[in-house]
Amino acid sequence: MPAKIPATVVTGFLGAGKTTLIRHLLENAKGKRIALVINEFGDLGVDGGILKGCGIENCRDEDVVELSNGCICCTVADDFIPTMEKLLDRDEPVDHIVIETSGLALPQPLIRAFNWPGISTRVTVDGVVTVVDGKAVAEGRFAHDVAAVDAQRAADDGLDHETPLSELFEDQIAAADMIVVNKTDLLEPAEAEALAARLKAEAREGVQVVRATMGALPVEVLLGQGAAAEADMEARHEVHHHHDHDDEDDDHHDAAHHHGHDEFESFVVTRPEVSDPKAFTAQVAEVIRAHDILRLKGFVAVAGKPMRLTLQAVGPRVDTHFDRPFGSDPRETRLVVIGEAGLDRAAIEAALAA
C-alpha cells in the first residue's frame, strides 16, 4: 500500500495570520507540491482570492480548493470527504495537503474526519498548527485562565462560565501539535517570550511553541511533524462541555452551542469604486470600533487604479495593499464582515456607504 499523504491542518482565531503563514509556506516550499483546502467563514472567498493567482511558481490555481461555506462538522460527508477524495485521486499526486480552517471553526471535527473510511487509509494528519495573534492574546482579548475555569466547573457542573470566543481559543490550543505565536513584531521580545511560555504550559505535553512574524517559518519546521493527530483525538479533547453529551442528547444537535459557530455571523458589503482609499480605510476602522466587528476583509476598487486594494482588518488594525489587477472579477469593492451574532447589518452597510 502506498504511504499516506500527509496533511497539515492550520487553525487559529480570525485574523491570527493563517493565510499569511500559508502564503509564506508556498513561497518557500522548495519544490514540494502542496495542495490547499480552504474552509472560510463568510461567502466571499477572500483567502482563496489571496492565495489563488498569488503568482507563486509552484502554487497552481487548481491546487487551491475551497470548501463551501459552513462548518466542517456539518458538511463533512457531502463536501469535505468528496473534496479530499478528488484530491487524492489525481493522476499527479501532491506531496502534502494543507488545510486552512475557518477562524471560527473547531479544529477537532475536521481532524476526526480523517478517520472516515475511504480516506483514513490514504491520508494522515501530519500536524495541527495553531496560529495565535500574539498581540491580541497578550492584550488579553482572547485570554483565558484554564485553572480558574476548572475550579468554577468543579464548583458547579451545570454552569458555563466561558464565552464562546475563549472556548474556541482553548479548543484550538487543545488540538495543536505546534502553536505559532504570530505577530511578534507587535510585541516586546519579553512579552512574546512570556506568552509563548504561558501557552506552552496550557497546551498538551510536548507541543512545540514557536514565535513568528508574518508566519515566516521554515517549511521543515511546519511540515513533516508526523503527528497522526486523527489517531489520538482523546488527547485533544474539546473544552466545550456539550460534546460530552453528544451520544445521549442528539436532539440538540442543532442548538447553537453544539457547533460553536452560530454565535457568529457574516455578510458581504458591496460598494462601487472608492475615490479616497485613505479616507475609506479610516471609515472602516471607525465602523469596526462602533460595531465590535471581529474581522473585516476583502478587496477595494480604487478609482483610477487597475489593481485591487486588499483590505484586512483584525480588531481595530486595518492593513491595505494593492495585490493584483481585478482581471475578470467585477470592479467593485467587496468586504466580508464577521462578528458575533447580532451585528447591526443595516447600520454597518449605511456607515460603509457614507
Ligand SMILES: Nc1nc2c(ncn2[C@@H]2O[C@H](COP(=O)(O)OP(=O)(O)OP(=O)(O)O)[C@@H](O)[C@H]2O)c(=O)[nH]1
Ligand atoms: N503586524 C503583523 N501583521 C500580520 C502578521 N501576520 C499577519 N498579519 C496581518 O494580519 C492580517 C490577517 O492575516 P491573515 O493571514 O489573513 O489571517 P487569517 O488567520 O488567515 O484570517 P482569517 O482567514 O480571517 O481567519 C493581515 O492584514 C496580515 O497582513 C504579523 O506577524 N505581524
